Amino acid sequence: MIWSLIVSIYAVGGLFGAVSVKFFSQRLGRKRATMCNSLISVIGAVIMLTSKEAKSFEMIIVSRMLYGYSAGLGLSLHLMYLGEISPRKIRGQVTLTSSTFLSLGKLSGQFFGLSEILGSQDLWNIVLCLPACFSVVQVLALPFLPEAPRYLFIEKRDDKACKRVLQNLWGKGDYKQEMEEMLIEHTALEASPPKSPLQLLKDWTVRWQLITVFIIYSCNQMSGMSAISTFSFDIFLKAGVQKDKIRYITVGLGITEILTSISCSLLIEHIGRRPLLWGGYTVMSFIWIMVTIMLNLKDLRWVPYVTASLIFLIIVSFCGGPGAAAATLSNELFIQSDRVAAFVLMGLQRWFMIAVLGLIFPFIIDGLSSYCFMLFAGVCLMGSLYTFFLLPETKGKTLVDISEEFKAITVCGKSFLEEEKVETKL
Numbered sequence: 350m351i352w353s354l355i356v357s358i359y360a361v362g363g364l365f366g367a368v369s370v371k372f373f374s375q376r377l378g379r380k381r382a383t384m385c386n387s388l389i390s391v392i393g394a395v396i397m398l399t400s401k402e403a404k405s406f407e408m409i410i411v412s413r414m415l416y417g418y419s420a421g422l423g424l425s426l427h428l429m430y431l432g433e434i435s436p437r438k439i440r441g442q443v444t445l446t447s448s449t450f451l452s453l454g455k456l457s458g459q460f461f462g463l464s465e466i467l468g469s470q471d472l473w474n475i476v477l478c479l480p481a482c483f484s485v486v487q488v489l490a491l492p493f494l495p496e497a498p499r500y501l502f503i504e505k506r507d508d509k510a511c512k513r514v515l516q517n518l519w520g521k522g523d524y525k526q527e528m529e530e531m532l533i534e535h536t537a538l539e540a541s542p543p544k545s546p547l548q549l550l551k552d553w554t555v556r557w558q559l560i561t562v563f564i565i566y567s568c569n570q571m572s573g574m575s576a577i578s579t580f581s582f583d584i585f586l587k588a589g590v591q592k593d594k595i596r597y598i599t600v601g602l603g604i605t606e607i608l609t610s611i612s613c614s615l616l617i618e619h620i621g622r623r624p625l626l627w628g629g630y631t632v633m634s635f636i637w638i639m640v641t642i643m644l645n646l647k648d649l650r651w652v653p654y655v656t657a658s659l660i661f662l663i664i665v666s667f668c669g670g671p672g673a674a675a676a677t678l679s680n681e682l683f684i685q686s687d688r689v690a691a692f693v694l695m696g697l698q699r700w701f702m703i704a705v706l707g708l709i710f711p712f713i714i715d716g717l718s719s720y721c722f723m724l725f726a727g728v729c730l731m732g733s734l735y736t737f738f739l740l741p742e743t744k745g746k747t748l749v750d751i752s753e754e755f756k757a758i759t760v761c762g763k764s765f766l767e768e769e770k771v772e773t774k775l
Contacts, residue, residue, distance in 0.1 A: 428680060
């Protein structure tokens with residue numbers, strides 16, 4: 350029970366961190382909030398490092414919760430900051446760097462967790478302090494980086510500081526067009542102040558955006574990628590791969606994630622978000638069906654190698670498709686007055702799904718055996734159909750234009766806005 354609590358408390362911390370995004374980002378700004386968040390991770394590392402000498406599992410639990418809190422808050426702040434400092438033409442490429450460095454973090458854990466390095470019984474407290482190294486780098490580097498220009502102009506109403514920051518980020522220029530776009534959002538913000546998550550849920554004008562992020566994030570969590578990240582050892586063991594080789598295969602998975610994310614960042618502004626989503630989901634659905642077939646043929650000598658190859662293809666399809674596009678979409682679907690509340694809702698959903706999946710996936714494996722992957726195939730197929738038929742393309746468009754396109758979505762000849770008008774009249 351203690352072991353389960355130590356594992357699952359990370360997701361619980363992430364859930365609380367996601368809820369705190371609105372509080373930190375609006376009061377401190379994107380940059381200072383990220384610095385404070387890094388300090389939380391450092392405190393968690395100090396507690397983890399001393400827990401071995403203190404012989405206290407309670408300290409491990411507290412440390413894991415702080416790590417989770419830092420991850421939940423930091424991921425939303427990071428995506429928000431990237432989206433607000435990037436020019437519209439390369440917004441997808443800049444935002445996608447978050448996926449690349451997220452993969453780098455996973456690879457660092459897999460690499461330093463090898464028994465030849467720090468993954469031994471005597472050094473467990475040291476390997477679990479590694480996140481603090483990245484946090485210290487952030488604390489030292491962020492003071493030299495500018496604040497998000499959108500935050501300065503739209504929320505702080507400081508146009509001079511915004512122009513200074515734009516020139517610092519993008520080079521010399523007057524940036525009239527960009528500031529005019531921000532002015533439109535600013536006007537909309539004055540007419541409609543920043544919403545709370547509950548107010549955003551009640552707002553019919555963003556209903557399609559909320560449905561889209563809910564479906565895409567649910568499909569991403571239930572597409573099998575989270576299961577691979579958390580239970581890769583069990584999956585490869587079930588496929589028939591030898592125990593002593595699995596740890597090296599998982600390092601290979603981490604390297605594949607990084608290379609795919611970098612490659613996708615070069616293509617996303619040419620291909621667009623929508624093809625990456627429906628194409629990636631379609632390929633993943635097909636591969637999971639093939640994995641199910643292979644697991645039922647695992648007595649054959651060549652099957653474990655084919656299964657391992659298919660898992661690598663899943664990584665490529667996800668990181669080069671839905672995983673990449675979702676990180677970009679989260680910044681593009683909501684205008685400034687809605688964005689913080691939207692990140693709170695997205696964070697809540699993400700960490701809730703991580704916690705639930707971590708709890709139920711071992712039982713799914715036991716109950717459905719090799720056929721558990723058909724569940725992932727079905728989820729991917731649903732994501733493919735939704736993004737192909739209903740999701741508008743957001744590449745190269747302003748946030749206001751994207752908002753108008755979502756308002757124009759109709760199903761069976763009706764839109765949510767029309768239904769809201771009818772209900773208002775009644």
